[in-house]
Amino acid sequence: MWHWSLAQWGMAVLAGLIVLVALFYCEEDWRGKQAWDNYKSEMRAQGKALDWATFIPSPVPVDENVFGAPNMSPWFVKSGGTIGVPMGMTAGLSGLYQGGGSNAMAEITIVPPNAVVAAGEADLVLSYNPPVLAMAETNVASVAGSSNSIIPLIVMNEVRLSDAITNIAHAAGVKYLLDSKVVYERNADGSLFLDAPVSLRWTNVTGHQALQELLKNYNLRLVEDSKTGVARITKKDLAPSAEPEVRERLKKVFQDWVEADTNAPSGPSLVAPQGYTIYSRAVQGPKPVRIVVKAEEVPRSDEIAGFFPGNQRMYGSRFLSRPQAKLIGSNVFRVSLNPPTHVGAADYLAWSDQFEPEFATMREGLKRPYAQMVGSYEIPNAMPIPNFVAVRVVPQTLAQRAQCYLLLGQPEKALEELTMMNDLCRMLEGRPMNKAMTLAAAMINVAVRGIYVGVVADGLRLQAWQEPQLAVLQQQLGEIDLLPYLAAGFETARVASCYTLEHTSPEQYDKVYRPFPSSSTTFRDKLKDPMFVFLSFAPRGWVYQNMVNMGRMNLSMLDGLDLTNHLVLPRAAESSFRKIESSMGKRWPETILAAQVIPNFKIGIQVLARNQTLVNEALVVCALERYHFVHGQYPENLESLVPKFMEKLPHDIVGGQPLKYRAEKGQFKLYSIGWNEKDDGGVAGSKKDGAVDLEADDWVWPYREKLGL
Numbered sequence: 001m002w003h004w005s006l007a008q009w010g011m012a013v014l015a016g017l018i019v020l021v022a023l024f025y026c027e028e029d030w031r032g033k034q035a036w037d038n039y040k041s042e043m044r045a046q047g048k049a050l051d052w053a054t055f056i057p058s059p060v061p062v063d064e065n066v067f068g069a070p071n072m073s074p075w076f077v078k079s080g081g082t083i084g085v086p087m088g089m090t091a092g093l094s095g096l097y098q099g100g101g102s103n104a105m106a107e108i109t110i111v112p113p114n115a116v117v118a119a120g121e122a123d124l125v126l127s128y129n130p131p132v133l134a135m136a137e138t139n140v141a142s143v144a145g146s147s148n149s150i151i152p153l154i155v156m157n158e159v160r161l162s163d164a165i166t167n168i169a170h171a172a173g174v175k176y177l178l179d180s181k182v183v184y185e186r187n188a189d190g191s192l193f194l195d196a197p198v199s200l201r202w203t204n205v206t207g208h209q210a211l212q213e214l215l216k217n218y219n220l221r222l223v224e225d226s227k228t229g230v231a232r233i234t235k236k237d238l239a240p241s242a243e244p245e246v247r248e249r250l251k252k253v254f255q256d257w258v259e260a261d262t263n264a265p266s267g268p269s270l271v272a273p274q275g276y277t278i279y280s281r282a283v284q285g286p287k288p289v290r291i292v293v294k295a296e297e298v299p300r301s302d303e304i305a306g307f308f309p310g311n312q313r314m315y316g317s318r319f320l321s322r323p324q325a326k327l328i329g330s331n332v333f334r335v336s337l338n339p340p341t342h343v344g345a346a347d348y349l350a351w352s353d354q355f356e357p358e359f360a361t362m363r364e365g366l367k368r369p370y371a372q373m374v375g376s377y378e379i380p381n382a383m384p385i386p387n388f389v390a391v392r393v394v395p396q397t398l399a400q401r402a403q404c405y406l407l408l409g410q411p412e413k414a415l416e417e418l419t420m421m422n423d424l425c426r427m428l429e430g431r432p433m434n435k436a437m438t439l440a441a442a443m444i445n446v447a448v449r450g451i452y453v454g455v456v457a458d459g460l461r462l463q464a465w466q467e468p469q470l471a472v473l474q475q476q477l478g479e480i481d482l483l484p485y486l487a488a489g490f491e492t493a494r495v496a497s498c499y500t501l502e503h504t505s506p507e508q509y510d511k512v513y514r515p516f517p518s519s520s521t522t523f524r525d526k527l528k529d530p531m532f533v534f535l536s537f538a539p540r541g542w543v544y545q546n547m548v549n550m551g552r553m554n555l556s557m558l559d560g561l562d563l564t565n566h567l568v569l570p571r572a573a574e575s576s577f578r579k580i581e582s583s584m585g586k587r588w589p590e591t592i593l594a595a596q597v598i599p600n601f602k603i604g605i606q607v608l609a610r611n612q613t614l615v616n617e618a619l620v621v622c623a624l625e626r627y628h629f630v631h632g633q634y635p636e637n638l639e640s641l642v643p644k645f646m647e648k649l650p651h652d653i654v655g656g657q658p659l660k661y662r663a664e665k666g667q668f669k670l671y672s673i674g675w676n677e678k679d680d681g682g683v684a685g686s687k688k689d690g691a692v693d694l695e696a697d698d699w700v701w702p703y704r705e706k707l708g709l
Contacts, residue, residue: 282346349408457614
């Protein structure tokens with residue numbers, strides 16, 4: 001009788017396992033491919049494209065393309081991480097203060113420890129013996145009891161650093177303690193830092209000089225304490241530590257400056273898109289506090305900034321960054337708060353006028369009818385995308401210039417800035433072809449339109465717009481339709497994601513889609529990465545299943561938009577969001593990749609709905625103001641505006657009914673029922689921090705108000 005050996009049995013079992021694995025892969029691949037083919041058939045039946053080629057725009061004439069104009073592509077198309085627009089513009093308002101120091105809180109002068117500071121030369125005199133910052137009168141030049149006698153010769157050969165410090169400190173007569181961070185610090189090889197071998201030879205030095213030189217060589221410093229007579233040896237790069245009295249004095253400097261700075265401006269003001277306040281009148285900030293610091297060496301700028309308490313980021317209701325220090329002389333630092341909190345309108349205009357040549361180039365380029373970024377669209381991940389820094393900063397700058405002109409009573413110039421801002425949005429919308437519309441570009445377009453309508457509202461609150469400007473603004477507002485662009489972004493994302501996943505290697509996927517790409521370099525390390533293992537070894541059918549789920553999730557986002565009736569459907573959007581959240585939460589093999597690329601579309605649709613509502617409300621309010629110019633009052637109903645002051649009334653994009661309106665006591669209330677889809681009587685929802693609550697109450701246009709003069 002034939003008997004199998006153990007090896008033969010092992011080979012048979014291994015062969016069986018290989019067959020089972022092969023059958024498993026074949027079955028999963030077939031199942032996934034069938035699911036993908038069925039999904040493509042389903043999409044074709046619904047008239048939905050899945051072929052990336054249908055999204056590739058046809059070439060447009062270069063001389064008719066905005067991005068073919070001089071500088072428009074270098075400025076507004078992302079390439080190699082470049083910022084695009086001039087650096088001064090990206091610096092924002094901070095650039096206005098870099099030279100003049102108008103935002104300076106303190107000027108700090110560094111002098112030698114033995115320098116004499118005359119009365120009246122400083123508001124505060126400190127002493128800095130790193131890392132301790134103290135009142136000047138409480139510090140002494142050297143540790144009490146230390147010896148200044150000359151030592152003819154000091155020689156050490158391969159002595160432990162800790163022993164070298166002990167011996168030299170004893171010779172210098174210095175009592176000390178080692179900081180715990182120094183005691184337990186280790187070198188790259190795992191050995192203790194204090195066990196490092198020391199070899200040296202010095203002649204004719206004092207013990208104190210030798211100790212200071214030894215510590216300096218190992219990035220250590222001696223922090224002297226005149227009260228206890230016991231010094232502390234610490235790392236040289238430790239952050240400055242102010243004594244309690246000094247800390248309180250510097251805290252008061254900060255608070256006094258903020259109070260004086262807050263009370264200085266007056267007159268009408270507007271909040272800029274970049275967060276500070278623009279005043280109609282020139283802003284004269286408080287004088288900086290004069291501080292003299294006695295120190296052996298001139299500290300670094302970050303050390304100077306570290307003198308001030310780090311817990312002063314929020315003062316009252318205002319958010320302020322940590323103070324920043326800038327060296328403005330060989331030994332003088334200017335300490336400022338960045339970003340500045342406010343600016344005068346004329347000052348901002350004078351500063352931003354430096355960009356007028358760039359603005360002129362943009363205006364000329366924007367006259368062209370097409371807006372198609374130059375580049376290859378054959379592969380989704382390789383197609384050109386907007387430089388999002390530029391398309392955010394330039395509209396913000398234009399909006400702030402428009403606000404300045406409104407505050408200065410020059411509405412015609414404000415309209416010029418808004419018109420250019422309105423034209424810039426064409427670059428994000430890809431007009432007139434609207435192909436390969438990325439979701440990111442669509443959302444930035446929504447945000448920029450929100451800034452635009454905010455400035456329109458500012459002019460209405462200031463009562464700055466006159467009949468000619470209101471008529472032009474109505475025309476511009478009437479052309480803004482954000483819904484189809486966001487829908488196009490969802491469609492592009494759906495097809496691009498599926499195409500990319502179908503043609504992406506594990507390494508490419510790691511670079512393109514993962515928010516934090518793997519840093520593993522060896523194959524062994526990569527095997528510890530679940531995503532790499534999945535993409536490398538999972539059945540191809542699972543990838544197809546992810547493509548199906550990715551397509552369905554992206555398509556379900558469109559359930560919240562009714563393009564035919566120009567509506568946003570909150571309940572449908574909420575339902576789709578819950579389904580997507582549930583699917584992604586399971587993280588099955590069929591959804592693990594889809595979960596990586598599905599954005600938070602709910603907030604995107606909410607912001608879209610809110611900003612389009614504001615656009616529609618602004619359109620109506622411009623007509624109301626024109627009616628008021630003629631009749632001296634607001635109409636009893638919106639129908640009175642048609643056809644003289646507007647061709648037709650926009651409907652509420654939530655629910656489809658007319659916007660709610662009522663005139664009351666020389667004012668009016670205009671609102672949408674908002675995301676909750678019910679009429680709350682014109683009550684505007686807000687969160688505890690004052691931000692608009694997108695989900696609660698109504699979306700209300702503010703009353704017609706006149707800002708205080």
